[in-house]
Amino acid sequence: MILESVEHGPLIWPTVEENGVIRTKKYAELSAAEKIQADCDMKATNIILQGLPTDIYSLVNPHRVAKDLWERVHLLMQGTSLTKQERECKLYDAFDKFTHIKGESLHTYYLRFTQQIKDMNIYKMNMEQFQVNTKFLNSLPPKWSKFVTDVKLVKDFHTSNFDKLQAYLEQHELHANEVHIMRERHQDPLAFIANQQMTPPHFNPYQSSYNNPQLQQ
Template sequence: MTSLADKAILSGADNRPSMLEKDMYDSWKSRMELYMLNRQHRRMILESVESGPLLWPSIEENGVTRLKKYSELSTTEAIQADCDVKATNIILQGLPPEVYALVSTHKVAKELWERIQMLMQGTPLTKQERECKLYDEFDKFAYRKGESLCDYYLR
């Protein structure tokens, strides 16, 4: 008999983002974007990932220019600063430990997002190289004399 907790896990809980699987990056990326759009201040969170964090405004005080403190930000700026942190947190929560260890030094959501994409997909050159290797392997793939159909399929 399944419990309510088991059903929540099976149906996909709404309070945690999807976990990245190495061969499923494109699917994970679209699910993460939808997850971000389902949060409060959705556009601001996604904008933080796509465009980068809030550029903190500066003020001049006694002839010295400095960045505003969090308490000095306008309401909209404070919400955007919070959304920057939320975006980073959402992305990090969706990573398995081995990927998290490689990217956790990045604290800006946009940099984190780009680094994960690079790790999962590589550069266009490495993508093309993998494709060429796959075509080469396919060209060499042939039936061996005496091999059963099951053996042929499983190799």
């Protein structure tokens, strides 16, 4: 009967009409067979939950009925053929390649980074706080460079966590966006100088008529 709960779903609790109102029967009002089935439904859910790895357990809803719970677990467990070492390698690689996505807000960036660290912590891949903080700041786009420098000067990377760093940066997000807009509106000074150097000499607006025979005529 426990297996039936997993494969076909739990007992559909019968109803009863009382004072013109239809309600679901209480456990005490069930028949003997129905009570056994209800008990088996609960046992099936408990058996599934007790056998789950910690990382999978944190991703499921323990209040689901056995059939729905098992289907969710089955989906999550499809990737468990990977060894722990392979999973760690993938997570380290993802951490190493983690970077800001163009157009992404600071808050969204922070949430993605938080999930990355959470996934690593599940496998007890704990890193030095200094390393985590440095990665969080150095992966931000150039518009944050001034504020990142400020943070590095005033914050202790060995004791602060990236949650505090994000809270500080969030206070200056409006200014950082303004800096980004200003940079987009104005040409890069180096590119401007290079462009001027490529201009043919006879178009030089600063060349005087004294040095130009054609203009002297």
